[in-house]
Amino acid sequence: MIEELRERRLLSVVRNDSGLIGYRFAGALHEAFETLDTALVEVVGANTTATPHSCPTLIDREALSSIGFFEKLPCIPMAAVPHGGPPSTGSDGWLLSPSTCYHTFAHLAGSADLPDLGVFTARGTCHRFEPASAEPTRLASFTMRELVLIGGADEVLRQCEVMFERGVAFLRELAADVTVERASDVFYGERSEVTRKVQLARGVKKEVRIPWTDGAEVSVGSRNLHRDLFTTAFAIGSPDRGTSHSACVAFGIERLLLTLLAQTPGYDPDLLTSRILAAVATRTALIG
Template identity: 35%
Template sequence: MTVHVELSERLSPAQLRAIADRLVYSVEGISAVEVLAPPGERPVLALSHDGDLGGQDVGPIVAELVREAMTARMSEPRVVRRRQPDSRLAEPLPVDGATAALPVLHRAFDAMFRDLAHAAGAGERRCPALIDLRVMERCRYLRLFPQNAYLVDELPHHQPLLSRLRDGSATLDELRRPSGYMLNPALCFHFYDELAGTRSDGLTVVTAEGDCFRHEATGRLDRFRLPSFTMREIVFFGAPDEVERLRGELMEQVWQLYRALGLYGRIETATDPFYYVEDSAMRQHQLLAQVKYELVASRPGGGESAIASFNNVRDSLCRQFDIRRTDEGVMHSGCVAFGVDRWVELTLETFGPEPRQWPEPILRHTGASSAEGKD
């Protein structure tokens, strides 16, 4: 069903986007939010819902989001790199037969990103899928981004209770209990835990590839936005100028790689998906302080998707984990994160599943020469 909610205020495009983004995580079952803003009229939200949603049920939530949007300074992202096509991109290519191409492209892109990390002096790490909740509490992740968390349950190691599960006298919901873990929303948190309480000089750079998990709104799930996905991260710790310098270098290297692949899009300032109204100031600070940049891909057919981020979180997480320089000076940290699956899907949409159609940088990292790939 679709419910229309008229907004009582005139709002900017940035404010309307912020309301729509928050709303899909604030009402269970919303599959899509469309902003209808006829010229000269007040905007209307068209909410597609999987069940029986009455306008009166969602009205107070929308009103709260509008109040937040009206009181917060909503700045438009600042674009720092852009590559636009001369005309509208063609429709996505069919990906029939892409099953065999998926692992090949996955390995190729991860190899590209790993090469960037090694050139920056990164040490290799391997991260498990689970992370201790105590680490995440120290990061304040659940306080800031509860909408994306996947918590892990467990069954008690108690034979009488497990026997009841087997014979059907107890249900799974009756016996499950919270564990002390959650699924990784990102890999970098493991490194803060690894370095907690340490003192060091110079620049420390580490990299890892692993599985990450985020509880996305159902209506947003597609081939680009998955609840389980692969991430490659390059994480770095050092003096403030060292961290900003390395972030800038990696951002430029990734942009040049992106251009060499013949892809279109932009790099712009961005924010993390803070959930609560009282955190809107943090969102605005990230935009103004250029804490986060995203590489936003222009997809065939007109869609867009962020496929990489470049972050300088200053001393916020190092302070939480008591990570300092040897002279007790302030330690800053940053990371560059790649959504490997999204790079793969963008390649399939743009060039198709046949290796002979792939750009040269991909072929080099598959072990095939240009001539072999184009035959």
């Protein structure tokens, strides 16, 4: 499929000897990309007042150090040198951002005047060194749309589950054999088999998967319960209300777009755009 889309000038491939870096979408495929991202916010965030914000490409190393990123996550961060300064490996260094929601928490750092349930959304370009040259949906540079919730533990859990289920229902309008599975993430616990089993049992992370052209399933989105990891690290929330928790619903836009496109006859981006708009109309009418 990728080669056919390249020949039709709907995408170009960016890669090096280590693996796939990303894709450039053009024309009707880019239109489908933008339509899909807008649809996710409209459907998943329905009946909420989600505050949007932008994300720079860079994030300071200290922000990631405060949440134990370097000890817990397996991907290798990509360093950057803004303004031509010397490279640094200390706490004042800068990195290409590996996830969108880190900017949400950095933006809200020290905030005590949040509503009982705050909802925020952003789209950012994420960068991760996870070379896998044979996987056309595993990119070093990709777009992530996130909706982040902050508030009391029970309300965050309830609303995050509602939003994730909306996203799953929306994708089931667009693709066959959409599945949801519990998953584990070392970021929300120590790197051990015991913690992994606990995470799976508690449903800390759920992934929504769609079959790819070779029959393998691709994880295109997730629901993640952070507990108080980020809110404590970034001093978010008022002590008068008790400990704030956070959670997020996230989608990798490139891999979601390509898996959905693979289920259209002839890999037709115009048809996919029409299907997305129809699915939005159906789901928003049901949500009310």
